[in-house]
Amino acid sequence: MTGLSPADSPYYDAEYETMSRDRLADLQLELLTETVAFAYEHSALTRKTWDAAGITPADVRSLDDFTEKVPFLDKDALRRFRDERKDPYGGVLCRDQSELTAISSTSGTTGDPTLVPEVWGGGFVGRPAIMYRDFWGMGVRPGDHVALFLFTFRGPTYGFVQQLGAIPVLFDYGVDEIERLLRCSLQYRPTALYNFGGSMINATEEIAARAGIDPRDAFSSYHAVVFAGEPLGERARRLADAWGIELFEHSNVGDVTACFECPAHDGMHFWEDMAYVEGIDPLALDHRDAQPVSGDRVRCELVATALSNRVAPLVRFRSDDLVEIDRSPCVCGRTHARIWTIGRKGDEVVVQGASVLPVDVWAAIESVEACRLGLFQVVRPNRESDELRLRVGYQDTPEGRLGSLVEEVADAVRAAVGVEPVIELVANEELLRLGPPHKIPRVTAR
Numbered sequence: 242m243t244g245l246s247p248a249d250s251p252y253y254d255a256e257y258e259t260m261s262r263d264r265l266a267d268l269q270l271e272l273l274t275e276t277v278a279f280a281y282e283h284s285a286l287t288r289k290t291w292d293a294a295g296i297t298p299a300d301v302r303s304l305d306d307f308t309e310k311v312p313f314l315d316k317d318a319l320r321r322f323r324d325e326r327k328d329p330y331g332g333v334l335c336r337d338q339s340e341l342t343a344i345s346s347t348s349g350t351t352g353d354p355t356l357v358p359e360v361w362g363g364g365f366v367g368r369p370a371i372m373y374r375d376f377w378g379m380g381v382r383p384g385d386h387v388a389l390f391l392f393t394f395r396g397p398t399y400g401f402v403q404q405l406g407a408i409p410v411l412f413d414y415g416v417d418e419i420e421r422l423l424r425c426s427l428q429y430r431p432t433a434l435y436n437f438g439g440s441m442i443n444a445t446e447e448i449a450a451r452a453g454i455d456p457r458d459a460f461s462s463y464h465a466v467v468f469a470g471e472p473l474g475e476r477a478r479r480l481a482d483a484w485g486i487e488l489f490e491h492s493n494v495g496d497v498t499a500c501f502e503c504p505a506h507d508g509m510h511f512w513e514d515m516a517y518v519e520g521i522d523p524l525a526l527d528h529r530d531a532q533p534v535s536g537d538r539v540r541c542e543l544v545a546t547a548l549s550n551r552v553a554p555l556v557r558f559r560s561d562d563l564v565e566i567d568r569s570p571c572v573c574g575r576t577h578a579r580i581w582t583i584g585r586k587g588d589e590v591v592v593q594g595a596s597v598l599p600v601d602v603w604a605a606i607e608s609v610e611a612c613r614l615g616l617f618q619v620v621r622p623n624r625e626s627d628e629l630r631l632r633v634g635y636q637d638t639p640e641g642r643l644g645s646l647v648e649e650v651a652d653a654v655r656a657a658v659g660v661e662p663v664i665e666l667v668a669n670e671e672l673l674r675l676g677p678p679h680k681i682p683r684v685t686a687r
């Protein structure tokens with residue numbers, strides 16, 4: 242498959258990517274109407290939730306109807322349904338299990354992993370969007386090699402690269418694979434790398450030096466290196482800059498679709514023919530209490546509805562993610578909205594009245610040489626706390642120097658957030674054992 246536009250176009254699908262906001266709103270209403278009818282008919286959890294609220298798809302004739310009447314779904318509802326009905330898909334699967342072609346899962350950083358059922362080639366309606374448009378925009382073209390550094394989401398990523406006419410070069414996500422990635426990069430000259438986060442970039446410095454490889458040579462063929470899941474610290478950014486890497490941030494939009502930075506690097510676009518996204522007041526009790534947050538770039542909680550997924554569409558999924566959304570045009574020419582992720586609602590700790598999210602202390606911790614991998618946890622038994630407790634990973638420090646390392650970390654954190662932290666140091670290897678292989682929970686109760 243090639244793009245719907247010529248190879249020299251910056252857009253994979255110029256017509257849809259630059260569609261007017263009015264046309265986009267019409268298209269969304271049309272897709273939303275189809276989605277709610279489909280989900281109500283085929284998803285046991287959606288039907289149960291709507292029945293409890295006393296509505297049917299016939300009650301949803303406009304976008305206003307949708308926001309006023311349709312109840313939220315959340316992760317807890319899916320998990321409850323899964324456990325009560327012994328349904329591994331949490332009541333959202335709309336197909337017979339035998340029709341599935343693959344099952345992947347979320348990484349499970351903040352709870353049990355959620356299963357993601359897939360039907361390759363037949364799971365979506367509408368025009369090919371997710372990742373095709375984004376990778377094309379980063380400069381990937383048919384015939385290119387694309388390096389994939391993957392954990393649980395192998396299926397769709399592998400397939401979409403092939404569909405785009407590019408050749409996936411596969412790696413497992415882990416520090417042990419970095420040397421092989423560097424060697425293969427010199428050999429196959431890939432044009433994109435997905436996905437390579439801060440701890441991997443930080444680890445590359447040492448591994449490349451040991452292997453006698455100059456990262457600037459290894460990464461010189463790449464137009465784009467995509468990172469996801471966690472904010473990137475200044476140290477990783479500095480290294481990437483020095484190696485000539487153009488970084489693109491990527492995230493998910495309420496488990497409904499993906500978002501990627503465009504070449505303008507000013508927020509991540511999500512495709513609004515794939516997802517209907519709302520920003521609500523994070524403290525709202527339920528849909529009747531949830532005033533839409535108006536204005537661009539206002540901190541809000543993200544609620545998303547799948548518009549083209551016909552395998553396991555989520556309808557009005559309340560994500561617990563704090564974001565900012567901007568629907569104004571982007572300088573890249575795309576008209577679809579952009580998003581900035583701030584953190585998870587449940588990750589906030591209020592210390593002596595000051596709100597602290599992991600992102601607020603990240604750069605401070607990474608700035609300390611022995612803590613440069615940026616591995617840490619906020620220890621938070623309750624949302625409100627008298628002290629900011631941090632468990633911080635370190636390396637290369639003899640026992641006798643740990644006391645001064647604690648002080649160095651505390652100084653950096655205090656300067657960043659204005660609160661005196663209580664620091665517990667833990668060896669990096671030990672901290673890494675706490676999480677799924679690629680990242681650790683950033684907030685923990687104990």
Ligand SMILES: [Zn+2]
Nearest residue numbers: 503505571573
């Ligand atoms: Zn843009």
